Amino acid sequence: MGYNPDHVTEAFQCAAEENQLSPLRAAQVINLPAEGDVWIAGDLHDHRRNFEKLLHAADLANHPQRHLILQEIVHGDHWDANGAEGSWETLLKAAELKCSYPHQVHFLMANHDLAQIHGEGIMKSGQSVCEAFNRGVKRDFAGRSGIVQAAITEFLLSFPLAVRTANGLFFSHSVPSESEVATYDYTVFDRALTGADYKRKTGPVYQLIWGRRTTPPTVDLFLEKVHAQLIVTGHQPQDTGFGVNGEHHLIIASDHSQGVFLRASLSYPLDIHVLLEGLRKFVAIDLPPDQPQD
Numbered sequence: 001m002g003y004n005p006d007h008v009t010e011a012f013q014c015a016a017e018e019n020q021l022s023p024l025r026a027a028q029v030i031n032l033p034a035e036g037d038v039w040i041a042g043d044l045h046d047h048r049r050n051f052e053k054l055l056h057a058a059d060l061a062n063h064p065q066r067h068l069i070l071q072e073i074v075h076g077d078h079w080d081a082n083g084a085e086g087s088w089e090t091l092l093k094a095a096e097l098k099c100s101y102p103h104q105v106h107f108l109m110a111n112h113d114l115a116q117i118h119g120e121g122i123m124k125s126g127q128s129v130c131e132a133f134n135r136g137v138k139r140d141f142a143g144r145s146g147i148v149q150a151a152i153t154e155f156l157l158s159f160p161l162a163v164r165t166a167n168g169l170f171f172s173h174s175v176p177s178e179s180e181v182a183t184y185d186y187t188v189f190d191r192a193l194t195g196a197d198y199k200r201k202t203g204p205v206y207q208l209i210w211g212r213r214t215t216p217p218t219v220d221l222f223l224e225k226v227h228a229q230l231i232v233t234g235h236q237p238q239d240t241g242f243g244v245n246g247e248h249h250l251i252i253a254s255d256h257s258q259g260v261f262l263r264a265s266l267s268y269p270l271d272i273h274v275l276l277e278g279l280r281k282f283v284a285i286d287l288p289p290d291q292p293q294d
C-alpha cells in the first residue's frame with residue numbers, strides 16, 4: 001500500500017491545526033471574504049471519481065480567491081471481503097488539500113464524522129460503517145493504526161459547523177428538524193463546544209447535522225435566527241443531484257454520477273434562481289485520461 005503512518009498522521013494533524021487556527025474562523029463558523037467565489041460539494045462518501053473531478057475543475061492553484069467546501073467524505077463503497085472500508089484514504093487526500101491550500105479549503109461537520117468520532121453505529125447492509133472504517137485503518141497501518149486513528153479523530157473534531165458569506169449564504173451539513181428549530185441553541189455557532197453539545201438527540205451539534213425534512217417556513221425561521229438569506233446543505237439524498245426546499249434552501253448531493261456541486265459568487269447578490277444556475281453535474285466534467293477511475 002505504501003503509506004507511511006508518520007506522514008499520514010502528520011497530514012491529519014496539520015489539517016486539524018489549519019482548521020482550528022484559520023484566520024477566517026470565529027468559534028464554529030468560517031466567514032468567507034466578500035471577493036472571489038465559493039464551490040461546495042454535497043455528501044461525498046468516498047466517491048473518488050467525483051472528488052478528483054471536483055479538484056480538477058476547481059483548479060485552486062490558479063484561482064487563489066476560490067474557496068472549496070467539503071463535507072461527509074467518509075463511509076463509502078470501497079469495502080474488502082473482510083468488511084474493512086477504505087475511506088480514510090480519501091479523507092487523507094482532503095487533509096493534504098487543506099495543508100496545501102489552508103485559506104481556500106474548508107470542511108463542514110457531518111453526522112457520519114460525528115458517528116466516526118464517537119465510534120457509534122450507522123448501519124449499512126447490517127454492518128456498522130464506523131467499525132468497518134476502523135478495520136480499514138487497522139488493515140493498512142497494522143501496529144501503528146492507533147496513532148493514525150487518533151489523528152483522524154482530531155481532524156474530524158476540528159471541522160467547523162458552518163460557513164457563511166457576506167452576501168447572505170449559510171452552509172451547514174443540515175438544519176435542525178422541524179420541532180427543534182424554534183428552541184434551538186443558536187449560541188453553538190459562537191462559542192467553544194463541550195461534550196453536551198455533541199450528545200445524541202439533545203446536543204445542538206447533533207441536532208444540526210442529523211436534522212431531516214425541515215419544512216420551508218421552519219428553514220426560514222432558522223435563517224432568520226442565523227441572520228442569513230439562503231442555506232445550502234447536504235445530508236438528504238438527492239437522486240437527481242439536488243433538491244429545492246422552498247425559496248431559500250438548496251440541498252445538494254455529490255456521492256453518485258448524477259450528483260452536483262455548486263459554484264456561487266462571494267460578492268454578487270444571490271437568490272435561489274441564481275444559485276441554481278451555479279449547479280454543475282459531475283457527469284459534465286471530463287478528467288484527463290491519467291486520472292484515477294472510480
Ligand SMILES: [Mn+2]
Nearest residue numbers: 110111112235
Ligand atoms: Mn449526513
